[in-house]
Amino acid sequence: MSALAASVQTIFDDNSGAFLRRVTTLEQGVGAILAGSLGESLRAYAEADAHKLAGSLGTFGLPLGSELATRLEQRFAGGQGPAAPDDAHLTQMVVALRKQLEAHICASGSSRPEPEDDTLIAGLAAITGHGPVAVAPGRILVVDDDLPVREVLASILSEAGYDVRHVGSAKEAREVLEHDTIALLLSDVSMPGETGLDLIRFALCEHPETATLLISALEDPAIAQVAMDYGAYGYLYKPVRRSAVLIGVMNALRRRDMKLRERRAT
Secondary structure: OOHHHHHHHHHHHHHHHHHHHHHHHHHHHHHHHHHOOOOHHHHHHHHHHHHHHHHHHHHOOOHHHHHHHHHHHHHHHOOOOOOOHHHHHHHHHHHHHHHHHHHHHHOOOOOOOOHHHHHHHHHHHHHHOOOOOOOOOOEEEEEOOOHHHHHHHHHHHHHOOOEEEEEOOHHHHHHHHHHOOEEEEEEEOOOOOOOHHHHHHHHHHHOOOOEEEEEEOOOOHHHHHHHHHHOOOOEEEOOOOHHHHHHHHHHHHHHHHHHHHHHHHO
């Protein structure tokens, strides 16, 4: 196992208890739906926990678990309401989700480096002249309300030699931007309160020398287009892949450097 894979596995192990607690919340929510007693408080907790599991499990190589969590999130978002045809399958879905998560927890050394990653990154380095070791100066700020996901992103970037800081909300990110020099802002789209789109719009207005990248579990071309229209340098999808993250970051920093040189030359 590579050092990166080991660090990602450690992050998963450290957060496995939290993942199981979130599944328990989903089980309680499903039981309440079937009993016709889903209250607003439990609905909100279950929807939030399903959303976090959808992002986390895909990141840690459980795409089926991520898909199940996404479907449960959508059902909780609908509130109690009348019984839906899919409600009969909610119990099977949450049972399957728990089984997959528990199997992954029991498996030792399940993370493995993706063999194509280094080839892709080396290919980009040959084209751009920027390799993962020859990183650009400046700090990268990762923003995601899901701690395991942002720890994985920080691990990927740190292993590649970048100076990384991570926070859990747009509010915290604003404070960092005000007091620190950030070369690249990598933000999740969907967060409680202020969204990633709101955050990058603020950064582009108030901190124009900071490059921006958005990351989301939603493969929504409309959101990606809005992000590009705001001036973001890229749009990445969860589950995160090491190659996609590093290539996106290298491209964004390279474009930022080119723009800064152009500004200084005028």
